[in-house]
Amino acid sequence: MRPTGWRVPLGIVLGAGILTFVVVPRFYSDLVLLPWTAIPTLLLLALGEGIAAVQTRRRIRRAPGTEPIEPLSVARLVAFAKASALFGALAAGVFGGFALALLDILHSTHARADALVAGGTALSGLILLGSALFLEYACRVPKSDDEPGARA
Numbered sequence: 001m002r003p004t005g006w007r008v009p010l011g012i013v014l015g016a017g018i019l020t021f022v023v024v025p026r027f028y029s030d031l032v033l034l035p036w037t038a039i040p041t042l043l044l045l046a047l048g049e050g051i052a053a054v055q056t057r058r059r060i061r062r063a064p065g066t067e068p069i070e071p072l073s074v075a076r077l078v079a080f081a082k083a084s085a086l087f088g089a090l091a092a093g094v095f096g097g098f099a100l101a102l103l104d105i106l107h108s109t110h111a112r113a114d115a116l117v118a119g120g121t122a123l124s125g126l127i128l129l130g131s132a133l134f135l136e137y138a139c140r141v142p143k144s145d146d147e148p149g150a151r152a
Contacts, residue, residue: 008089009085012090013092017093020096028101036117041124049084049128053131053138060140082132082136095121095122095125
């Protein structure tokens, strides 16, 4: 399994953002108000992943007072991190495009509320993306002293 690069999440953010930016103005009058609950949901998920990343990194590096982590658990965390990174990129793109599409009609109360919720959700998606990438990074095994090129 390869680490998540920057190209795939960036492509998802841009692709979803452009598609949403094009579609929303045509169908905005038929949509219901955006739920604000997506913001704390994504932020709590990002917080959980950040805590898991710190703890996993400590356990992999065998910090004092920690127990070694099972390899299967690390593999599950990596799979979860990869999925969360893609979902965070998708959320950031969709809701970012939604917020940008509403900039022309901010004089409307509903559009202003939707733009604020969409912007907050896009920011939460970016935070989730960063947290997921950190969790994926934390699951890497450090180089040992036996391998060539390892740090002293």
